[in-house]
Amino acid sequence: MSDPSGGSTPPAGGSTSPPGGSTSSHDTPYVAVIGASNATEWELDTAEALGHLLAEAGCVLVCGGLGGVMNAAARGAEAGGGISIGILPHDDRQLASRHLTVAIATGFGEARNAIVARSADAVVAVGGEFGTLSEIALALKMGTPVIGVGTWELGRDDMDRDPIVRVDTPEQALAHLHRLFPTLGG
Numbered sequence: 614m615s616d617p618s619g620g621s622t623p624p625a626g627g628s629t630s631p632p633g634g635s636t637s638s639h640d641t642p643y644v645a646v647i648g649a650s651n652a653t654e655w656e657l658d659t660a661e662a663l664g665h666l667l668a669e670a671g672c673v674l675v676c677g678g679l680g681g682v683m684n685a686a687a688r689g690a691e692a693g694g695g696i697s698i699g700i701l702p703h704d705d706r707q708l709a710s711r712h713l714t715v716a717i718a719t720g721f722g723e724a725r726n727a728i729v730a731r732s733a734d735a736v737v738a739v740g741g742e743f744g745t746l747s748e749i750a751l752a753l754k755m756g757t758p759v760i761g762v763g764t765w766e767l768g769r770d771d772m773d774r775d776p777i778v779r780v781d782t783p784e785q786a787l788a789h790l791h792r793l794f795p796t797l798g799g
Contacts, residue, residue, distance in 0.1 A: 642794045643698075645675040645733035647749070648682025648764070649742045656740035659762055660685035661692075663737060663783035668695025670787060670799030675700065675732045677725065678709045678716055682739050687712035700728045727751050735793055737786050738764035738777070749777065758793055760786050 644667055648656055664686035667674050674690040676683040678699020690697040691712045699713040704720035719725045726744060730736065730751035737760045738749055745764065752759050753767075753776050761777040762785075768775055780786045791797050 641671050641673055642734045642790070642797060643673045643675050643732055644790065645729050645736045645748070645752070646682065646686035646739060647676065647729065647736060647741065647745050648686075648739040649745060650677075650679055650681035650683065651742070652681040652685070652740060656682055656763070657685040659783055660739045661689040663739065663762070663786060664689025664691075664695070664697070665693040666783050666787045666799065667790075668693025670790070670797050671695075672790070672797070673698065675729060676713075677702070677729055677744075678713055680710065682741070684710040684712060686739075690714075698732070700725050700732065723747070730755060730757060733757055735760065735790060737762065737790075740764055753777075760789050762786055 646660055646663055648660055660682040664674055668690040674686055674695060674697040676686050676699055678701045687697040687710045696714045698715045699709050701709055701716055701718045702722050702725045704718045706716040706718045709716035719728060723744060726748045730748050735758045736752040738745055739762045741764050749759055749765060759777045761779055766775055767777060778789055780789060
């Protein structure tokens with residue numbers, strides 16, 4: 614796809630490296646961490662560790678921007694010196710997690726789940742409730758890889774396997790992200 618200046622425009626949710634291979638937030642992987650706002654201690658600890666690992670690896674964290682898993686992942690990214698973007702369901706940035714680098718107020722309610730899924734190059738689901746399930750389904754429909762840590766299991770009679778890559782730890786999730794994005798740091 615071409616832009617008016619004659620260059621190429623990266624695909625939605627995708628990335629391309631600029632000439633010379635320099636690194637910016639435009640060509641580093643954007644990874645969504647999704648999960649419940651009413652999370653368990655295990656989910657919170659897992660999300661925070663994952664956010665920290667993603668920051669150390671140079672990923673941009675995308676999340677729903679509120680509490681629970683979203684807040685924990687943003688707190689981990691902040692501690693790791695990373696960038697985190699929260700896609701909020703309401704129209705007031707003041708309600709966002711204080712650990713976010715950027716809060717985007719959409720006013721779209723649960724429809725913001727589609728923006729979270731579309732914005733990411735990969736999704737990691739930590740536990741989760743029905744909102745998480747919707748984000749998983751949207752990501753898979755869009756062709757975005759989904760990694761699951763203690764999350765939903767998907768199956769249908771006509772599917773030979775669950776399309777979610779199963780891992781047990783944040784470190785295993787990062788190892789799978791390294792397979793997806795070989796130039797990933799950390």
